[in-house]
Amino acid sequence: KIVVAGSSYKYGTDDFLLVRFNEDGSTDNSFGVDGFVYSDFDETEDVIYSVLLQKDKKILVSGYSGYGSVYFAAARYLENGLLDPTFSIDGKITIESGSRADKSYGMAFQSDSSIVLAGNHHAGATDEYMFARISTFGVLDNTFGTGGILYISTLNATDIIKDVVVQSDDKIVACGSRNNEAVFVRVTRNGALDNTFGVDGILMLAEADNTNILNALAITADNFVIGAGSANQDDYSDFLLLQINVDIQSSIHNTNGVIVSDNIYPNPAKNNITIKLNTEFGNLQEIGIY
DSSP states (O other): OEEEEEEEOTTSSOEEEEEEEOTTSOBOTTTTBTTEEEEOSTTOEEEEEEEEEOTTSOEEEEEEEEESEEEEEEEEEOTTSOBOTTSTTTSEEEEOOSOSBOEEEEEEEOTTSOEEEEEEEEETTEEEEEEEEEOTTSOBOTTTTBTTEEEEOOSOTTEEEEEEEEOTTSOEEEEEEETTEEEEEEEOTTSSBOTTSTBTTEEEEOOTTOEEEEEEEEEOTTSEEEEEEEEEETTEEEEEEEEEESOOOOOOEEETTEEEOOOOSSOOOSSOEEEEEEOTTSOEEEEEEO
16 A cells, blocks of 8 residues: 655645545545545644654654744554544654754654654754754653754855655764755764764765756665755756665685685775774784875
8 A cells, every 4th residue: 555645734734645546546435534634733744755654554754843933742542533643642753943943854764663854954044964862752862962853054054955764774874955965964873973984974976067966865685875865957957866885894814724805996995994804713803004
């Protein structure tokens, strides 16, 4: 079955909207009312930008909610479309930061089922990257960032995060743009910029005379991250795909007394490389290259 999510102005304000379809494209009448679910956060403007399906078939959505000032918002639904009472207080949560305009555009699960939200935080004259982590019970996780939230300020007016994925080691990679240049941001598992990635956790990919924006991310089984968006040059926009190596790992091993070595290209080292070798007695040996 297929779940789509967004917003509806049916009842005078924008509400969360979910629709579920059967495989043949017909609406699934076992979901909500005739296949449709509407959710309102206190008569505010409520918009969904991201949807995930859990292994237990519960449906998790995120976006923003508010009127005048808007904030990160998320909700979780049971398989039948009812709000999940085990998530937050009533199936819905807003993350109020004091900003005028916080919007969550992307969402991903970590290995312990924690939920990472990523988007924008408006701070005066600039926009900042914003990440938040909530538990599977819909509560801000205070072990992430500061009080469950991480703000990343670059003092630019146009910092935007549009999507997020999680690596196999639970590091968080997001994409978007800064000053109309494509950007990747990597954050450690517990909410700090990862200074082993790019320059202090941020990788910018600029092209002369081009406006590049990334809107979506995917991650492969071997930790390649693929960003998708648009490239604008001479008033024309083209599809843009970028693939980056977020981690390169190699090894040296002994086979029948013969040392087999691997050449690594491009050079993945920033400051040093540590090679770990297991001896025949099971002792771990390390060789550092500086």
